[in-house]
Amino acid sequence: MSCGDPAARLLEAYLDGELDLVRSLEMERHLSECEPCSAALRRQRALRSALAQPSLYHERPKGLENRVRAALGKDSKDAKDSRSGARGGWRWQAVAASLPVIATLAWALVVIPRAPSEDELARQEVVSAHVRSLMAEHLTDVASSDRHTVKPWFNGKLDFSPEVKDLAGDGYPLVGGRLDYIGRRGVAALVYQRGSHPVNVFIWPEAETGGGGDGEWSVRGYNVIRWRRAGMRYWAVSDLNLPELRELAHDLQR
Amino acid sequence: MDPIELERFERTLLPHMRAAYNLARWLTRSDHDAEDVVQEAYLRAFRFFGGFRGGDAKAWLLTIVRHTSYSAWHRVGEAGTTVPLDEDTPEVEDGALGPEDLLLQKASGQEVREALDALPVEFREVVVLRELEGLSYKEMAEVTQLPIGTVMSRLARARARLRRGLQERLRGGPA
Numbered sequence: 001m002s003c004g005d006p007a008a009r010l011l012e013a014y015l016d017g018e019l020d021l022v023r024s025l026e027m028e029r030h031l032s033e034c035e036p037c038s039a040a041l042r043r044q045r046a047l048r049s050a051l052a053q054p055s056l057y058h059e060r061p062k063g064l065e066n067r068v069r070a071a072l073g074k075d076s077k078d079a080k081d082s083r084s085g086a087r088g089g090w091r092w093q094a095v096a097a098s099l100p101v102i103a104t105l106a107w108a109l110v111v112i113p114r115a116p117s118e119d120e121l122a123r124q125e126v127v128s129a130h131v132r133s134l135m136a137e138h139l140t141d142v143a144s145s146d147r148h149t150v151k152p153w154f155n156g157k158l159d160f161s162p163e164v165k166d167l168a169g170d171g172y173p174l175v176g177g178r179l180d181y182i183g184r185r186g187v188a189a190l191v192y193q194r195g196s197h198p199v200n201v202f203i204w205p206e207a208e209t210g211g212g213g214d215g216e217w218s219v220r221g222y223n224v225i226r227w228r229r230a231g232m233r234y235w236a237v238s239d240l241n242l243p244e245l246r247e248l249a250h251d252l253q254r
Numbered sequence: 255m256d257p258i259e260l261e262r263f264e265r266t267l268l269p270h271m272r273a274a275y276n277l278a279r280w281l282t283r284s285d286h287d288a289e290d291v292v293q294e295a296y297l298r299a300f301r302f303f304g305g306f307r308g309g310d311a312k313a314w315l316l317t318i319v320r321h322t323s324y325s326a327w328h329r330v331g332e333a334g335t336t337v338p339l340d341e342d343t344p345e346v347e348d349g350a351l352g353p354e355d356l357l358l359q360k361a362s363g364q365e366v367r368e369a370l371d372a373l374p375v376e377f378r379e380v381v382v383l384r385e386l387e388g389l390s391y392k393e394m395a396e397v398t399q400l401p402i403g404t405v406m407s408r409l410a411r412a413r414a415r416l417r418r419g420l421q422e423r424l425r426g427g428p429a
Contacts, residue, residue, distance in 0.1 A: 012410055016384065018391050046358040047417050051385040055363035056370070060275035064289055065268065068296045072260070075297060132297060141325055179325075181298075184305055 011037060015044050075128070119212045122183065123226075127219045129180050130200045130237040133189070139198060140176030140191050150177040154188055162188035162203040162232070170251045172199070192248060199238040199248060206233035216242065225249045263303050267296070270312045273387055274319045280382045281323040283371055295322040313393040320379065320397055361420055369419040377412035384409055 013019050014027045031038045133139050142153040147164040154162060157179055166174040171194065178189040180202065187204040206228070214227045223245050225236045229252075236249050274295060279288035295318045299306075306314055361369075370378055383389045383397060394409075395402045 012413070013391075013406065016391070043358075043417070044413065047413060047420075048385065050358045050361045050366050050420065051370075051381070053363045053366065056367055057386055058276045058279035058288070060272055060292070061285070061289065064275060064292060065271055067289070068268075068271065068293050069264070071293055071297060072264070072300055075300060128301075181301065184302070 011040055012044065015041065015048070075132075122212075123217055123219050123224055125182050126200075126202055126235045126237050127222050127224060129182055129189070129202065130222060131220075133178065133180070133191075133200060134198065139178065141178045143176040145174050145176075147174060150174065150190070153177055154179075158186050158188060160188075160205045160232075162190070163230070164190060165252060167192060167248065167251050170247070172248050172251065194238075194240050194244055194248070197238055197240040199236060199240060199245065201248075201252065202235040202237070203232050205231055216246075218242075227253060229253055259303070263300060266306075266311050267299055267303075267315055270315045271296075273312055274315055276386060277316055277319050277379070277382060278323055280370070280378060280386075281320065281375060282326065287326060291319060291322050291326055295319040298322060310393060310396070312387075313389065313396045316383070316387070316389075316397045317399070357424055358417065358420055361424060365423050366420065369416055369423055372419055373412060373415055376408065377415055380405065380409045381412050381416060 010019065010023070010027060014024060019027060031041060142150055144150050144153075145166060145168065147166045151161070151164040154177065164174070164177070168174065172192045175191040175193045175198070178191065180187050180189045182202060182204070185204060187202050190201040190203065192199040192201065208228075208231075212226075215225075217224045217226075222237055222239055223242045225245055227234050227249060234249075234252065236245055236252075238245055240248075271292065274292050275288055278291040278295070279285065282288050282291060295315070298321075299315055299318050302318070370381060373381070379398065380394060383394045389397065391402050391405055394400075394405045398405060400408070
């Protein structure tokens with residue numbers, strides 16, 4: 001083993017316990033003969049012991065675990081409530097109480113959990129993404145009202161290039177863009193603002209046959225509009241009232 | 255997510271919260287931001303948990319923590335990359351062992367922390383992952399999403415810089 005840069009790199013790998021047995025033995029033999037390399041090893045060890053002080057480890061504050069558990073519980077519960085159709089179930093129970101004749105049927109509807117449709121899950125997921133972007137104060141990764149800044153920002157982060165429009169002239173200024181994950185894929189999120197209401201517009205490519213048709217829904221108090229344009233799936237989600245959200249969706253489809 | 259899945263998630267990932275916070279705190283250099291990053295990282299991990307096929311849960315979680323921290327910088331407009339990284343140029347270092355090198359062992363926690371905090375984040379993170387979290391090169395490559403060769407050269411440069419920064423502090427020279 002000769003000295004020089006490759007040896008120096010092996011030296012660190014030796015220090016880090018990353019060499020196999022044969023190379024470790026070679027390195028030890030070399031170290032016993034080479035003063036510069038064994039000096040370098042001592043220098044590395046001095047640094048390592050300086051870094052081994054326990055005070056350098058940032059211990060998590062008390063209460064962080066509870067905070068995370070609470071956030072997880074809430075997230076999980078939101079998804080569960082919507083999936084089991086709990087509210088619909090209660091309504092049916094009331095009907096059953098007043099109409100004993102169909103009680104058996106109603107009972108079946110209450111106790112047999114309805115399997116959520118793919119469509120319903122998709123709606124839940126975009127609303128969750130919207131809520132999370134507000135909750136964690138993580139609305140934008142790139143904050144800019146300039147579509148020429150936002151569009152290139154997505155380059156290399158996604159396997160498609162979303163169309164980015166600024167609708168400031170229509171009263172819906174672009175605030176920025178964000179990378180999000182829906183249906184286990186990376187999607188583009190464009191953020192618009194109407195007064196104090198942020199609007200998330202999620203975009204990803206989707207085959208003509210998949211994902212259901214266009215539509216409007218109200219999910220957990222948020223308005224949701226879905227449409228397709230030029231091979232892309234669009235979802236707009238906001239607490240904004242439906243007519244204004246429709247207008248935004250309309251402007252984006254122009 | 256059903257309760258069984260939630261329980262599996264908690265059992266798999268909550269034990270790594272100490273590491274998650276430590277990394278987030280070193281990357282963000284702020285108590286408050288680190289807490290937010292950890293919370294958001296766990297929410298993201300929760301969403302992607304269906305895609306986690308078992309394996310190294312700590313490395314998997316730290317990958318998300320790191321990504322979340324970097325997203326936080328984009329948000330506030332602070333550049334994640336503070337210096338152009340030239341991976342190929344080795345740090346200049348003379349072969350002889352000076353007296354200062356052994357003094358490093360006497361550096362206080364405060365001095366080491368300042369020197370480490372002063373490193374560009376790309377260097378800081380590899381030192382933290384290796385020396386504080388004890389990750390292997392392979393795990394570091396997973397977390398940083400870099401080839402192992404790049405991890406090794408970056409770690410070597412980070413250590414050389416850290417040593418220099420620490421010596422300057424011990425000498426009372428330019429910080």
